Amino acid sequence: MLTLATTTPGEPEIFASLQGEGASMGRPSTFVRLSRCNLACHWCDTAYTWRFTGDNRPHDDALDFAREDNQVKLDEAEVARRVAALSPDRLVLTGGEPLLQGAALARMVSALKALRPGFHVEIETNGSVAPHPALDPLIDQFNVSPKLAHSGNPASLALVPERLAAYAADPRAFFKFVIAERSDLDEVLGLVASYDIVPERVFLMPEGRDSTTLRERSRWLGDLCAAHGFAFTDRLHIHLWGDTRGT
């Protein structure tokens, strides 16, 4: 059984869209959003997957449901059927932290690949949780987003050395750092050096949940990317559809 986030009460957050971030930005993809997280980022845009008190989304009060309504359990085979029924041939597993449900995800992805062979599967992860051994070989791309100090998480929870080292050595992994201020770059440079991360696999992404903030931060972030040989990624879905569930 998988526990998914919801778009409206009882409706699992499974939707077709465009990948809005990172190396696959712009590609038609189906998203499956899992419930729960092991971290608690101050600026998390999907806190409804893990913070059930409804106190941190002033612009989205109407969607801050009671705890039971913010998650729904679905059988792995049913999730696979729903994904296979949508047109994209790419899947993005996200959350919350999807790797917390690794064993069930492995069953779901196996069922999906049996229904539609050749599906490309990406996973959005905060990089602090090891992929379940049955899931790992089924994943084509890891979008790893280690959390810097401004996320508000203790570094001891957010930055797990053996995990970061494993991703740094895995050619399937891209790193995507959320940047709010210019000085955040120092932490990125420290991690890239400590773990020997290939700069071409590093994306810097502005923190922001609205187009105005993203555009403003993109101006200086683009310059930093160019200066340091990192890739820049925007948040395409925010520009196209705003900070809305199911997009």
Ligand SMILES: C[S@@+](CC[C@H](N)C(=O)[O-])C[C@H]1O[C@@H](n2cnc3c(N)ncnc32)[C@H](O)[C@@H]1O
């Ligand atoms: C909601 S997270 C889910 C996957 C996983 N928990 C993680 O953090 O990577 C998906 C992506 O959105 C990013 N994100 C969340 N809130 C954001 C914000 N306010 N601004 C920019 N990126 C944000 C995360 O860093 C991550 O790259």
Ligand SMILES: Nc1nc2[nH]cc(C(=O)O)c2c(=O)[nH]1
């Ligand atoms: N369109 C779109 N692209 C995304 N890329 C990563 C997302 C996420 O929330 O993990 C996301 C999302 O929520 N929507």
Ligand code: SF4
């Ligand atoms: S790790 Fe991801 S889902 Fe969890 S709080 Fe941070 S951004 Fe949100």
Ligand SMILES: [Mg+2]
């Ligand atoms: Mg998102």
